[in-house]
Amino acid sequence: MLAAAAAQVAWRWAASGLASAPDTWTAGEVIEGPFSLRTVVADDGARELHRTVVLRPDEWDPSLLWRTTVDIVQRGEVVDVGVCVEQDMRHHRIPPSPLQPPLVSLLQELVGRGARAGGQRVAFVPQAVVGPGGVEDFVNKVLIDRERRLPVLLFTNLKEQDGSYPEDAGDPSLAARELCGLAHVYVIPRTEDTHRLTRRLGMLSAYDGAVRIYWPRFHLGDPPPRHPLHLRQRLNKASGPAIVRRIIEAGARSYRPPDGTAALLAVHARERERQRVEQEVAALQDDTARATVLRDSLYRALDENVRLEQEIEALRDQLQHAMQRAEELETRATALRGRPEEAEVSLDLAGEAVAKPAVAPETTP
Numbered sequence: 001m002l003a004a005a006a007a008q009v010a011w012r013w014a015a016s017g018l019a020s021a022p023d024t025w026t027a028g029e030v031i032e033g034p035f036s037l038r039t040v041v042a043d044d045g046a047r048e049l050h051r052t053v054v055l056r057p058d059e060w061d062p063s064l065l066w067r068t069t070v071d072i073v074q075r076g077e078v079v080d081v082g083v084c085v086e087q088d089m090r091h092h093r094i095p096p097s098p099l100q101p102p103l104v105s106l107l108q109e110l111v112g113r114g115a116r117a118g119g120q121r122v123a124f125v126p127q128a129v130v131g132p133g134g135v136e137d138f139v140n141k142v143l144i145d146r147e148r149r150l151p152v153l154l155f156t157n158l159k160e161q162d163g164s165y166p167e168d169a170g171d172p173s174l175a176a177r178e179l180c181g182l183a184h185v186y187v188i189p190r191t192e193d194t195h196r197l198t199r200r201l202g203m204l205s206a207y208d209g210a211v212r213i214y215w216p217r218f219h220l221g222d223p224p225p226r227h228p229l230h231l232r233q234r235l236n237k238a239s240g241p242a243i244v245r246r247i248i249e250a251g252a253r254s255y256r257p258p259d260g261t262a263a264l265l266a267v268h269a270r271e272r273e274r275q276r277v278e279q280e281v282a283a284l285q286d287d288t289a290r291a292t293v294l295r296d297s298l299y300r301a302l303d304e305n306v307r308l309e310q311e312i313e314a315l316r317d318q319l320q321h322a323m324q325r326a327e328e329l330e331t332r333a334t335a336l337r338g339r340p341e342e343a344e345v346s347l348d349l350a351g352e353a354v355a356k357p358a359v360a361p362e363t364t365p
Contacts, residue, residue: 003074006081007050009113010070011039013106014054025050034065042268048074049264068103073258080258081110083181107180117181118149126155126172126185135196138186143218151247152214153179155187156194158232159208163189166209166232170240178244182251208232211243215250273297 007025014037015021021030021037030037040051050072058064064087071082085103108124115122120142129138142152155172158164165172165187176185188194194207203224206212209232218227228246230239277297281290 002077002079003048003050003072006072006079009109010052010072010106014052040268042264044264044267047260047264049261071257071261073260073264075260081115082257084255104177104180111180118147119145120148120184122181123184124177124180126176126187129186129188129193130190131193132196135193135200139200142184143214144220148216150183151216152184152186153247154206154212154214156206156208156210157189157191159191162191166235168235168237168239169209169211170244175244179247183247213247
């Protein structure tokens with residue numbers, strides 16, 4: 001019943017404000033003006049899918065429509081939840097944030113029920129890193145965890161005052177709320193702990209009000225520019241939103257629905273098509289007409305199989321090209337790492353490359 005319970009959570013969120021929606025989750029469709037709610041349930045014996053698709057206008061700008069898809073897949077005692085947010089483009093506009101308060105409330109309830117990303121709990125508030133044990137756990141159990149799926153956004157305190165963070169970096173509590181399910185937000189409130197982190201990570205550390213993003217698959221030997229560092233001296237009033245936007249865009253590009261979603265949707269579509277053909281055949285009295293319906297259905301299935309095979313072949317070619325390109329880039333990156341005399345390149349918040357001049361080696365007379 002885990003999938004049904006999670007589906008009920010999604011249903012209460014999605015049906016909020018719809019007068020004609022039933023009180024409990026049910027497969028079907030509800031439409032009220034610009035609102036629409038569609039649900040699908042599928043089961044292949046080993047897995048179960050509950051999909052909820054909501055189309056609703058933006059609370060502040062009704063001309064914007066949001067399509068939110070919540071996929072819940074249960075395998076044994078594990079329930080995977082995927083939330084995808086898309087803008088229904090009626091005109092070209094980019095709103096300030098893709099997370100509306102209704103969606104945040106859904107994520108908050110899932111977090112309250114113990115949601116995880118990989119092996120780590122998802123939090124709705126920033127997590128503090130305090131003391132020698134806290135720094136070691138942060139490095140060993142969070143940063144270098146090979147199963148970590150989400151980036152880590154780290155805020156460090158100002159060296160002048162413990163527990164204080166630069167205003168231009170944004171509020172860590174607000175960032176944790178907006179990035180719930182997209183990133184793990186941590187804070188280091190004491191200067192002595194930033195010193196411990198620096199002794200542990202070296203150039204991959206952060207201190208004195210700096211903010212750093214640690215992407216998944218972090219390694220202690222990574223080059224520092226791979227994990228963006230935003231220094232206190234370079235922060236401005238646009239820095240906080242820019243950092244959050246960067247993580248949101250990375251999450252949108254890397255999103256994948258829960259494993260098994262596509263297969264279960266295919267099972268649902270096949271069952272629906274089978275029922276349609278059976279009903280159409282049963283309504284006919286003439287054997288010739290029945291044979292015609294069955295033949296037409298067979299031809300449609302053959303055409304669909306051919307189309308899918310062509311798409312799979314095209315995707316296979318694209319994947320092979322992407323893998324070759326990745327190997328080329330990795331070879332270039334490996335070659336560049338072996339040249340310490342070259343300038344280190346980092347990205348500022350505007351996305352422009354900034355080259356740091358190389359330091360000339362000291363000479364001994």
